[in-house]
Amino acid sequence: MLPTINQAVLSQVIQALKDGNVRYCEAFGFDREELNELNALTFEELMHLGNTSAQFLKITINHDVLRKMLVQVRQEQKFQQLVGQAVQLGGSIALISHYFGVSTAEISARRRLMGIHVRQGRNQVPGEEEEAALWNRWQEIKVDNIDSIPALEAMMLLAQERSLSLTVVWNLIRQWEKAE
Numbered sequence: 230m231l232p233t234i235n236q237a238v239l240s241q242v243i244q245a246l247k248d249g250n251v252r253y254c255e256a257f258g259f260d261r262e263e264l265n266e267l268n269a270l271t272f273e274e275l276m277h278l279g280n281t282s283a284q285f286l287k288i289t290i291n292h293d294v295l296r297k298m299l300v301q302v303r304q305e306q307k308f309q310q311l312v313g314q315a316v317q318l319g320g321s322i323a324l325i326s327h328y329f330g331v332s333t334a335e336i337s338a339r340r341r342l343m344g345i346h347v348r349q350g351r352n353q354v355p356g357e358e359e360e361a362a363l364w365n366r367w368q369e370i371k372v373d374n375i376d377s378i379p380a381l382e383a384m385m386l387l388a389q390e391r392s393l394s395l396t397v398v399w400n401l402i403r404q405w406e407k408a409e
Contacts, residue, residue: 234286236279242267243275258287311378316340318385319347319394328381355393360401363391367402375406 238257245253246268254264270278312329316339325336340347355363366387372380384402388395 234288235281238286239267239275239279311381313339313343314385315381315395316343316345318388319396320399321396324396324399327376328378353394353397355391355397355401359391359393363387363393363398363401364405366390367405375402 242254242257242259242264245251246264251261251264255261259267267275308329312325312331315325315328316336322333322336325331326333354360367383370383370386372383374380380402384398385395387393388398391398
């Protein structure tokens with residue numbers, strides 16, 4: 230594994246030197262003399278140095294930063310899953326933009342990639358019985374702030390349970406909230 234790391238770092242350093250980014254190279258821990266020597270090496274010499282099994286690099290893990298990055302990656306993954314689920318459940322561009330701030334172009338691209346074709350015109354409105362059942366269920370799981378992600382997750386649950394479009398559920402809940 231060390232030769233691969235050696236190669237990767239040397240490649241980055243040589244490219245940074247060619248780009249004139251000396252500070253980047255110094256951040257790795259190289260001093261000016263070492264950078265001058267590395268910059269003067271031929272391709273073959275760089276390859277030999279990169280493939281050597283001798284350890285000239287010391288790798289350390291910044292555990293605090295890694296933990297924060299792992300949390301951030303998980304949050305981003307959850308965000309992407311929620312956006313995908315909202316699109317899959319028939320969330321309109323207005324709904325997805327409202328909750329996630331995602332652009333129209335990105336929503337359209339997601340739909341195309343997921344094979345979702347949105348029909349033009351208004352969404353179908355459920356009948357009175359269906360609407361009453363939906364209202365009762367919303368009252369059971371009601372979330373105070375309908376603009377929050379927990380409220381959206383509750384709406385997604387309702388859309389799945391009642392086999393309705395997420396947009397239909399969202400529109401009805403917004404109407405009910407305005408009426409209260």
